[in-house]
Amino acid sequence: MTRRKFKFWGWGYADEHASHEERERLKDFYAQRFSVSQWDEVAPPVVGEIPLPASRISAPDTLAAISSNESEDRLIHSYGKSYPDSVRAFARQFPAPPDLIIRPRNENDVVAALDFADTVNAAVIPFGAGSSVVGGVETAVSGNFRAVISLNLQHLNRVLEVDPISRAARIQAGVLGPQLESQLKPHGLTLRHFPQSFEYSTLGGWIATRSGGHFATRLTHIDDLVESTRVVTPAGISESRRLPGSGAGPSPDRLFIGSEGILGVITEAWMRLQARPRFRASKSIRFTDWQQATEAVRVLSQADLYPSNCRLIDSEEAVTTGSGDGKAHILIIAFENADHAPDAKMQRALEIVAQYGGQWQTETLESPNAHHSGEAGAWRNAFIRAPFYREVLTGMGVMYDTFETAITWERFPDFHANLIDTTRRIIREVTGKDGSVSCRFSHVYPDGPAPYFSFYALPKRGAELAQWYEIKNAVSDALIAAGGTITHHHAVGRDHRRWYDLQRPEPFATGLRAIKRALDPNGLLNPGVLIDP
């Protein structure tokens, strides 16, 4: 393995953890919130503790050099990084690890792996870096399979070609975010796609799951950055043309973007790049009134300004993330650009937010790196570190999770109140104690925001999973009934299937099922995700 080893029971690499200081801060914060005097912590699992079923298949000679059924490897490929994944890991429950991990070195290996899987009737779970929070890479699949193979694309990690004239590059799908950016940097170019999982996710994963970057508007979704795709399907290799635009039938790329590994394995893509930003302006705005704050963001989103950051964080989330005192909602506005100073845009944005009661400290106005300091900096740090906190919290017995969606502006106030109320109520009903739910906007569009909710609760020890399902079900039911999408950028995976089935139009499902049967006639690819063939 050329890649640093990932942690099998939590976020990031095996040697990365929350610091002692962070752990103590988390314990103090939640002790106060739940009136807990002493935490009864469960230690993270170690490999030797976990009994694993024997592998049901072994690699053929032709694939032996790139295959593994080593215990830790199987553990790493069993789960993604969701709350239920974390709970099951701490409970030492790994009943259905993959029988085999195959790591293709090239596209021929991918074809050979799919052929082998077909021969032995094994399900194939495409695996980028395993940061799915929706059960997208889970190897416990239903169906009549003899075995399950996790197909890890980590060796397909190169930028193969850079076109500086059109600003595009041909890139292998298994490349991690930092590997990708470090290969583009010498060319002065960037993909500028920074999901929260940036360090632990891959280009192929981003495309397969319709990943959203952390920028708030325009050129943040992977969908818009794809120029063409190359996908190995059981029915052959699909390669679209490099085109800046096309009106020739429904977009082939848009079929594979968001297909979550059920139609084929993305091996390469030509991606649209940007020059590295040189000009920046950033500002942190405080609002005391939530409705005024959301109105400000709505008007800002409709003003043809397209800020790179436009993150509204409610006062509750500001407290949880240490970026506010709980007295104000915080809106972080930023612009960045490789060609010209965004001053005029920032001035106009501030005029708008001022009309809705937004207030800011004038002295920070000119600081180009304000997003690294102050409230914005505190939030940014919490955002990057948050996934590491989950493994601390799970050990403590605290449930911490998020759900995210999108809704048009005119429905947002009721929608938001409904989801906040539903989440609070169900947490109290299920756990018998008050929890907390907060909201921020991860992305904003002229026709609506993408609200991102974070919640925590103190479930009963040993009943974490059952209580999480009760909460998740109630919240998702409310979200779908109120017109939202079951996911804005986390994907459907296995965890969101029930609500996805309610959301997608039935004739579209009929069509998707037909494509699935045509491209993957034996239904080996990521069974259980999106659609049943």
Added chain:
Amino acid sequence: MTRRKFKFWGWGYADEHASHEERERLKDFYAQRFSVSQWDEVAPPVVGEIPLPASRISAPDTLAAISSNESEDRLIHSYGKSYPDSVRAFARQFPAPPDLIIRPRNENDVVAALDFADTVNAAVIPFGAGSSVVGGVETAVSGNFRAVISLNLQHLNRVLEVDPISRAARIQAGVLGPQLESQLKPHGLTLRHFPQSFEYSTLGGWIATRSGGHFATRLTHIDDLVESTRVVTPAGISESRRLPGSGAGPSPDRLFIGSEGILGVITEAWMRLQARPRFRASKSIRFTDWQQATEAVRVLSQADLYPSNCRLIDSEEAVTTGSGDGKAHILIIAFENADHAPDAKMQRALEIVAQYGGQWQTETLESPNAHHSGEAGAWRNAFIRAPFYREVLTGMGVMYDTFETAITWERFPDFHANLIDTTRRIIREVTGKDGSVSCRFSHVYPDGPAPYFSFYALPKRGAELAQWYEIKNAVSDALIAAGGTITHHHAVGRDHRRWYDLQRPEPFATGLRAIKRALDPNGLLNPGVLIDP
């Protein structure tokens, strides 16, 4: 019929024509170009001249009130508005008109019409306003059908609901551009989608064909303006959720956008609207060197400025359209906005073009309506009137046609030279005389332009169609071999099928075929377009 009658043999309404002055100017211009002393004009056809085959089916009682098999109606629905359509109309050739035209008053009528078609084994050609230039609405279809029905959606012409908060509206698919904008205007909103066919095309047609508006960048393609769709398929009604963004599986809307009527009949869509622009800046720039001009546009397209207009017109096209003296290539740059003055953007754009030798008259800099006057205004007028000129030219015996594509910047110089050379050569080979080919950019993207080529030739009388096919084939072969798309915004229809078959990835075609079979099992919808089931 509540709609003004369309011309069956040319562009626009039956009472609209090129003016006497326009006709004389065209005759003079092409007489000089082809050294013709006297034009031997063919008169446009009249209904009574044209023998029509008897209708093979008649409407059932339930549909009788909304059905027609009147002669002129059948003629109007026989063809779109392409050059071969024009030639066949002037030749009085209408061998395969629809047997019946059905005009649904509501969605139930659409369902009833599809049911009836299924009962009698009739092909169904969805018809918005018939401005297809690629054979997309042609009723001469192959296959074992008893009859052909043209399904004219003109009565579905209302804006049903306006959401001023999210800036969106629920709109029926049969609405014409001007009808749509006049219903939005009282709300201070606009769809701001202005294809050349604006007056003679419909929302449903735009969605079905991935229409491109006349704006050069961003929010010009109908794809990006669709919030959700409602589509009647033979397998049921598909309705997607109104969402500003979603990551739940491949986009259902993107499957129907560009489906060209083969999967279902689009009846409604929620569309993203914009406030009506209040601020404008426009500038006409002259370049003496084509390569410098294209470089200027490339850099401009990559500078995060997104001009509403960025139309580069080569010197040849400037002459043909009366917007230049042939000594310079003309770049029209414009910005418009509802929220703030675009002065800073225009200043930066001018800095960029100046670096590549672009020159402009300073006194027009401040004119917000410069796009209505001067070179830009002359071009704009020619652009709007050009489709009316075709019917004059066809009568004179002059072949006038266009083809359009897209290509990444790094390939553009060779691609452009190749297509210009190929078109000139094949015109000379086929017609024995020099013709002309010119190029403009209809749209520009950071990764490449959408070049739009116009050509004219003097074919042999009586051999217009055969000579056009020879030219079209040679040009399209070259375009596809050089990596372009067979269409950027005109659609595939029947005319581009041969090259679309080479362009789309084979597994995608397998998938599309599977969807087609699943949603339209008897293959009644627009047979011959995009894919054969």
